Amino acid sequence: MNTVSQIEDFERFKKRAALSMEEICREIYRENRDRIRIKKENVAVKNLVKIFNATLALSARKGFQAMSLRxxxxxxxxxxxxxxxxxxxxxxxxxxxxxxxxRIVKKVLEEAIALEKTSWGKLTCALRTHIYLSELLQEWFFFSFMEAKNLSRDRQKAAIASELFTEKIFLDLLEEGNKNREYAVVNPVLTASIIKAMLQDWYLKRWKYRKRNVSVEQYADFVIETIRCIIAVVKKKNRNL
Amino acid sequence: MNTVSQIEDFERFKKRAALSMEEICREIYRENRDRIRIKKENVAVKNLVKIFNATLALSARKGFQAMSLRxxxxxxxxxxxxxxxxxxxxxxxxxxxxxxxxRIVKKVLEEAIALEKTSWGKLTCALRTHIYLSELLQEWFFFSFMEAKNLSRDRQKAAIASELFTEKIFLDLLEEGNKNREYAVVNPVLTASIIKAMLQDWYLKRWKYRKRNVSVEQYADFVIETIRCIIAVVKKKNRNL
DNA sequence: GTCTATACATAGATAGAC
DNA sequence: GTCTATCTATGTATAGAC
Structure with missing residues (x-):
């Protein structure tokens, strides 16, 4: 299992991803041109950056619902x-x-995995990429998780689909690796679930890790090592789980 | 490591815990007698049950802030x-x-652990108890997590203290077991963090596990088995995490 | 103890001047 | 394109009858 190709530090990832708020807002503007009254792209993008930053900051403190437009x-x-x-x-x-x-999560994850050959390579890559991405867009990830329950039925369905989509990526990789005999995971469904739980902890408890000076690379290393233990070891133990 | 004493199914736990909504509300009433205008205990308790059930249900759907008193x-x-x-x-x-x-979480966890002899026994007991308790009081756990960020400074501090309190229980047990040489955990702090993450997943994604017919016992078994892998195996691997 | 009716503040949204 | 002023609905909270 060669994982060398995966070990990229956060700063390199950040540069490579090129996900500045301005880039994101430009894309948002183009996607929603028909619903936005402003016609000059540069004006629109400049103000969208202000609006989204303010929204994420206020919502993190008190929730989107409780944030008044004033x-x-x-x-x-x-x-x-x-x-x-x-x-x-x-x-x-x-x-x-x-x-x-x-959109961003889907794109970034799929592109990252595509570069890898082995199942283990893809898996570690997906783990590291997800953690780095959630560091880069921490406020958005937090927002997205917290506001999911306050949505209308349609949007709630979309949120659930999105949650399951990323989980499915991990599930598929676990099962693929089982087939390849790269490793043996006893319960891929539950394993994928707790993988998601570990990934979410990074952006849901960012304050905690900041206080303890845990870097994003350290956390990614730890999660990957933990998963390695689980998928390499469980196979030797009881199989009735 | 004898863990037999720990294996209790959820139904037995439920009976033993005796945490009916009525019991809880009675305790709440007594704690807050000075701030509640109603003088007849039975009337008060009956209505408090209605109020809290309604609050938890509405908040789960749309958040406490968004829930109007009407x-x-x-x-x-x-x-x-x-x-x-x-x-x-x-x-x-x-x-x-x-x-x-x-109050309930603190009391139930501490009482459960006190009955155990070995570190591993205490650890598995704490894990199982926490998961069962969060199943019994799922709505409250969910509520508590989601509303934590929307609090005033003082209450936010209390919420953080509470989060760190349970994590500290796990951290202490990990370090105690290290000292005893019952097991060897390379990074107790991060291990305690992801333990919390796994426990939280059960009540934050209850809908997911329900849909997949994962029982609370199955989940508890899986988490315990996962932790066993991590704390038994990491010691043989690289120590630079 | 509980209800209905109502006060008062603040929310989201719009109109029209610039 | 952006601002100020204002409309209407809804929110929390209270008063007073029963």
């Missing part, structure tokens, strides 16, 4: 009237943030 | 005026729910 005005520096030129309602703002995030 | 009236069957005889404001309602939950 607070959003103060934090973003725009007026009420201006805000409504960028979205037709609070719902649309929520919607855009969630959708764009999902 | 909705709470409908769901609980009480009127606005009546509600305000039980708490002096929405904040107090939030406060009571969080505090009472913490």
């Amino acid at each position: 607070e959003l005005c103060n934090e973003s520096g725009l007026s009420m009237g201006a805000l409504y030129a960028y979205f037709i309602g609070k719902d649309m703002l929520l919607d855009i943030i969630l959708m764009q995030g999902r | 909705e709470l009236c409908n769901e609980s069957g009480l009127s606005m005026g009546a509600l305000y005889a039980y708490f002096i404001g929405k904040d107090m309602l939030l406060d009571i729910i969080l505090m009472q939950g913490r």
Whole structure:
């Protein structure tokens, strides 16, 4: 199992990913041109950056629902009237943030895995990429998790689909590796579940790891090593799980 | 490592714990007698059950902040005026729910561990007890996690202290077992963190496990087996984590 | 103890001046 | 494109009848 190709530090990942807030907002603008009243792209992008940063910051503190649009005005520096030129309602703002995030996760993960040959290589790559990405977009990941339950039925379905999508990536890799005999996972479904749990802990408890000076590389290393233990060792133990 | 004493199924735990909503509300009433206007204990307890059930249900769907007191009236069957005889404001309602939950977790965990002799026994017991308890009080655990960020500074500190308290229990048990040479955990701090992450997954994603027919006993077994792999095996591998 | 009716503040959203 | 002023709905909270 050669994993050397995977070991990339966070800074390199950051440069390679090129996911600045401006890039993201430009993409959002182009995707939603019909619903946004502003016509000059550069003006729109500049203000969208302000709006999304302010929204993520306020929501992290008190939740999206509890954030009033007046607070959003103060934090973003725009007026009420201006805000409504960028979205037709609070719902649309929520919607855009969630959708764009999902698009990014899907794209980045799939591209990363495609470069790998072995199942173990793909698995470690997926783990590390997910953790680095959630570090880069920590506020969005946190937001996305916390607001998922407050959605309308349609959007809730989309959120659940997204949760299951990433989990499925890990499940598939576990089963693929089982077939290859690269490793032997006794219970791939539950293993994929706790993999997700470990990945989520990084962005849900960011404050904790910051306080303890745990770097993102350390956390990724630890998770990968933990998974290695589980998928390499369980096969020798009882099989009735 | 004899773990036989720990293997208790959920139904037995449930009976032993005797944590009916009524019991909990009675305790809440007694703790807050000075702040609750109702003087007849039985009347108060009966309505507190309605209020808390309604609050947990509505909050699970849309969040505590987004839940209006009018909705709470409908769901609980009480009127606005009546509600305000039980708490002096929405904040107090939030406060009571969080505090009472913490008290229960602390008490149940500590009592369970006290019965065990070995570190591994205590550890598996703590894991199983936590998972069973979070199954029994799933709505409260979910609520508590989701609302933690929406609190005033003081309450936020209390929430963080509570999060770290349970984590500390696991950390202490890991280090105790290291000293005893019952096992060897390379990185107890990070190990305790991901233990918490796995425990939280059970009540944060209850819908997922329900859909897949994973029982609470199965999940507890899986988590314990996973931890066994990590703490028994890591010691043979690289130590630079 | 519980209800209905109501006060008062703040929310989201829009109109129209600039 | 952006601002200020304002509309209407809804929120929390209270008063007073029963």
